[in-house]
Amino acid sequence: MIDMFIHNFKYAFKTLFRNKPLIFWTYAFPLIMATLFNLAFSDIENKEKLDIINIAIVDNEEFQQNIVFNKAYESLSDEKNEDRLFETKYVTRKEAKKLLNDGEIDGYLELKDGKPVITVVNNGINQTVIKYVAEEVAQAIFNQEEVKIKDISSSNLSYTMIEFYTLIAMTCLYGGILGTYAINMNLANMSSKGKRVSVAPVPKIKVILSSVCASYLVQIIGLMLLFAYTGFVIKVDYGSNLLMIIVLALVGSLAGLTLGVAVSSVFKTSQDSKTGIIIAITMLGCFLSGMMGITLKYYIDKSVPIINKLNPASMITDGYYSLYYYETLDRFKMNIVSLLVFSVIMITISVVSIKRQKYETV
């Protein structure tokens, strides 16, 4: 029987591997998406850091005479100062207005009767900082004593990583398409090739198992490619626990594969419709786990966590997130268990519907 297994495995693998649309969606598409994500997101976090703010100060008599303001802004605009906040131009009011209208500066400061007046175009964080600092100077707080604040946050705070984790999840679930192929080629009520297998003197479940294993191998190879590309070229950080990274990849792919197998055994439609169903489920799952907006996953986790626990894409994403961000494996273990439970449910559904040996129609 092992001969049969290998024979079928070999050809199933060859068949899947030579199917161009299949290979595009499961191999090339994730790589393309990873490249696009990298190009689009690589700078977001840097640009969200507080940058030097461009301001102007109306260089009137009152400002020149106010030593507190004079010195304070000189120091805050000093290139050598580590806590530098501003790039300051000293100009007339007219010039300041022009600079503001042209978008060269975020706001300008003018001293009137000893009080700072700030002019800005609109609301925003930079404008708020300009205002806040002017108040601080007006409050004349010059306490040189260092304030003792200790940052105890994790250094792994790059939230754009989630995008890449959802991509891994997407690839795992796209493996479901491979699963549908494995079923369709072997069931008599799905394809005429399946009829051939059904009249051959081999137990159906063994042929299917062998085809599904071939699908799994194709899927894992694709996933490894994606890991190699994202890990070494794009430098996505998956944390340091290599073993667990692999375990999650294997379990995640299993969830995707079994989803495809279940969909394919339950629904009696064309291969194209089945592929469509898997893509739709995958995209919905990835949407809920934050592919199109990272915070969506967080809000679901916060308000209706059950949705994400049932969503394999979210569990895969969350698994990589916890490997990256958390030091303990508690949450990771929960993710793995949830994915395994999902896979077992899918396998049960598949086995029940495949076990029917004869059909009403073919």
Added chain:
Amino acid sequence: MNIFKTVLKILNKNKFIVILYSVILISFGGINMSSNETVDNFVATKPDIYIINNDVNKGITKNLIKYLSDNCNIVKLKDNEEAINDALFYRDANYIIYIPQGFREDFLSGKVDEIEIKSSGDYQSSFAGMILERYIKVAASFQGISDNEDDIIKGINETLSKKAKVNVVSKLDTSGMNRATVYYNFASYSILACLVYIICLILSSFKKPEIQRRTTISSSNYKSINRKLLASNSMLSVILWAVYVIVSFILIGSTMSSKHGAIYILNLLVFTICATTIAFFIGNLVNNKEAISGIVNVIALGSSFLCGAFVPMEYLPEGVLKAAHVLPSYYFIKSNEIVKTMEAVDSDALKPVFENMGILLIFSLLFVVLTNVVSRKKACS
């Protein structure tokens, strides 16, 4: 062969795709429906923070929390470390402050305890840090001034209450403009994806070898056939454009009726023309029906990501933006960004917008020429 009828039939068969991309656009536009902010007053941006108070909620500590609450948003979180860590990672809270046990007591006895914080590292968290530091600095300067805690608190609050006056000069409805820009930027993705998909399908049905041969030997030459196909496809494009404009009126409202709105609408029309010619070119180049959905995704997602349809242009790396100059979507989105911050709609301000539209039309022309080159080569071979 009635070309227009055939086109309608193919469209009807694939209406699901059009609906799908439109629903994505509408839900994306809908998500960004935050309430209108008033623009006359200055509204300070408040960072989102969370405070864990391990000290008593009295006196100097209570005052610290009050000051933070006045200047920051305190987010609601489940009181466990995992929820806090998640919130920080997903930027629900930008700054977490742990007030140590005995903070008040130590302060009153002349010591300032070290405060632990967690920070997401972005500008909001930096600002939250400034607010916290300010309070500690001011408080420290009043330390030992009096034995009476209430006097100290009074002194601190007096110092902190000095405000700067802020004038806001803009008359622009920033939030409306923001929403319009987000919507129209995203519409470039929907339009490009829809048109490339549908037009490729239509062309691939016309380019089947049997039909191709028949049309080649028929009296009309490839140019006239291309022209007829282009006309019926343009009709589709205009309908799609009109639908997206109507939806934008429903979602965004008054901003769309302004002069700014008119420019958004015109800009989208120019882009739609360009997208039609792109779709037409690709449709002529590609004959394989199976490959269409792959190509659509790569082209639409690719140019949308690189040109800032999803991630705002200001967040894209310099290099990506430079490379994006070769893509039509760039000029469309660039124009939207210019309109977003345009104070006065006059010929001076509009000059760069019209330049971009000109570039889009040049692109369109280029694609039309390329299409004819490709179909001539195919007709000859």
Added chain:
Amino acid sequence: MENIIEISNLTKIYSELKAVDDLSFNVKEGEILGLLGPNGSGKSTTMNCLLSLIKYNEGTIKIFGKKMSPDSYDIKAKIGVVFQDVAVFEELSVYDNIDYFCGLYIKDKKTRAEYVEDAIKLVGLEDYKKFYPKKLSGGLLRRLNIACGIAHKPKLILLDEPTVAVDPQSRNNILDGIKKLRDEGATIIYTTHYMEEVEILCDRVIIIDKGKLLASGTTDELKKLARIEEKITIEVGKVDEKYIDIIKSWDSVEKVSLNANLLVITYSEGKNNLGNIMDYLNKEKIKYNKVYSERPTLNDVFLELTGKELRD
């Protein structure tokens, strides 16, 4: 001769339609049995029941003397099936396709390699071994489809309409191949709605319609059922109604019809009919072009049994 297949009282009902209705027949060792009937007459359903692919409502099916069930692997090992739809992998070459399906039966690699080569030779695909199905014409694809079903040298072969939409060259090749298989000792059931093929190929024929067995026997036996001996078709110029009435009145003439310029006369008895009609036409100076004389076909048999044509 031994019965390879025994089907008795087979009935299969789809929700409303009785697809197979109390059908019984046997297949003897070494024969080619033709299963003839129009599209939708229940031929494929009978095949599917035979192979235990679908549930049936009543009846028993025995193959090689044993009851057939989905896990009768010993029986299945001796059967080869060629389905109506082409069932091959687009992604595998001609050789690989045959090798894959053959491998479901034959474990030994060396034997399999021989068998695959034999099958390729049988259907004449030697020059196309490395081709992928997309590059094959319809006829070659059908041949590949057959090779995939019979490469393991089965004792019993079921062929379901293997020549639908096939060019004449491929059709002849396929029919020759099937004869060769029979000569090598296989028993064959051949399902078709082409009566010409049945006449050329089959030792025995079963005619079914609406799931019911209408008649069975050798081609000659069946043709007797048609109550026609001969059919003469004459290309004529103008013929007056009165001549037709006269011809109709002859004893041996069953039916006369005139369609456009074709005069068709069917005879119930068959002696010197051609001579008689020629003489008559000459005598009445009726001009004619071509004359054909035919023996009755299975189509005529079918027409006689059901009142409708085999092909619609």
